[in-house]
Amino acid sequence: MKITERLKDKRKIFSFEFYPPKTEKDTARLYSTIEDLQDLNPDFVSITNSSTGIVPHRTTGLSKALKEKTPFEIMVHLTCVSHTRKEIREIVSQLKEIGIDNILALRGDIPDEKEFKINSDYTYACELVEDLRTMGDFSIGVAAYPEKHPEAASLKEDILNLKKKVDAGADFAITQLFFDNKSYFNFMDKCAQMNVNIPIIPGIMPITNYKQLSKFTQMIGVAIPKELAENIEKYLDDKESLMQFGIDYAVNQSLQLLEYGAKGIHFYTLNRSKATKQILKTIMKHSEIKN
Ligand code: FAD
Numbered sequence: 001m002k003i004t005e006r007l008k009d010k011r012k013i014f015s016f017e018f019y020p021p022k023t024e025k026d027t028a029r030l031y032s033t034i035e036d037l038q039d040l041n042p043d044f045v046s047i048t049n050s051s052t053g054i055v056p057h058r059t060t061g062l063s064k065a066l067k068e069k070t071p072f073e074i075m076v077h078l079t080c081v082s083h084t085r086k087e088i089r090e091i092v093s094q095l096k097e098i099g100i101d102n103i104l105a106l107r108g109d110i111p112d113e114k115e116f117k118i119n120s121d122y123t124y125a126c127e128l129v130e131d132l133r134t135m136g137d138f139s140i141g142v143a144a145y146p147e148k149h150p151e152a153a154s155l156k157e158d159i160l161n162l163k164k165k166v167d168a169g170a171d172f173a174i175t176q177l178f179f180d181n182k183s184y185f186n187f188m189d190k191c192a193q194m195n196v197n198i199p200i201i202p203g204i205m206p207i208t209n210y211k212q213l214s215k216f217t218q219m220i221g222v223a224i225p226k227e228l229a230e231n232i233e234k235y236l237d238d239k240e241s242l243m244q245f246g247i248d249y250a251v252n253q254s255l256q257l258l259e260y261g262a263k264g265i266h267f268y269t270l271n272r273s274k275a276t277k278q279i280l281k282t283i284m285k286h287s288e289i290k291n
Contacts, residue, residue: 013264020058051108053082079108150221206275207246
């Protein structure tokens with residue numbers, strides 16, 4: 001069932017994000033993760049895509065494999081910043097052949113021109129959404145940023161740009177990860193004021209490794225609240241306790257989001273199962289996420 005259909009349902013939905021593995025070892029780990037998470041019966045899983053434009057086959061390949069080997073509803077991330085319209089048409093036609101009904105339409109981060117020859121017909125994701133609407137009957141998602149996209153001058157400007165994606169035909173959005181629920185609630189209020197009325201599913205990433213996390217969050221412009229940073233620092237030399245702390249934090253974050261109206265949760269799994277599995281099992285005990 002397409003994501004748009006699932007979103008009409010009263011119950012909460014949840015989903016997992018995976019990235020295409022590069023090595024045999026990573027591939028084995030991903031399949032073990034998938035096996036471990038399969039029983040949780042997610043509403044959909046999403047497969048990321050590199051913005052360089054040189055390896056779309058990794059994403060289509062994994063999507064095809066999961067379509068054949070698993071019962072998952074699949075959403076494919078499609079970045080346009082390094083593609084011509086002709087290339088996008090070709091990728092979309094492959095996705096149709098595989099039987100993909102859901103696409104997350106993204107611009108992608110602008111790759112370093114020294115490393116990649118960028119030959120693009122696209123400047124913003126809204127242009128891709130508009131094209132996808134003419135290419136098939138897809139359920140189309142887009143990215144949203146509760147703490148604003150790093151290139152945007154203000155949150156208001158970024159929401160106006162989100163609205164352009166909605167006006168172009170986006171059905172729903174998934175947010176960038178965040179650690180302070182206040183930023184999501186504030187964002188949702190502003191979206192409502194600015195007539196952005198599509199479902200906006202919060203994206204949650206369990207904290208498992210602080211060093212990686214602080215580098216990554218700086219890069220994508222996401223704040224780590226002071227109190228959270230202080231708590232994490234207590235567990236720097238204790239991986240197990242950090243993992244448990246991260247799980248508890250994500251459980252509390254998710255429960256509050258669901259209680260205050262979020263339609264569901266999208267988990268950034270980083271191709272690992274342990275934290276996501278524990279978080280979801282705990283959430284399910286607490287709330288009516290599934291019938
Ligand atoms: P856009 O919506 O085009 O926005 C980019 C910037 O331009 C923003 O600052 C926006 O305010 C501004 N803007 C947008 N439209 C206009 C307009 N019409 N006029 C003027 N300014 C405008 N990256 C990957 O490479 N691969 C992935 O698989 C991937 N998956 C993601 C999944 C999620 C859920 C999220 C939240 C992000 C993901 N990203 C991924 C990261 C994303 O590609 C980057 O954040 C990228 O820099 C912006 O992509 P976008 O689709 O949000 O771009």
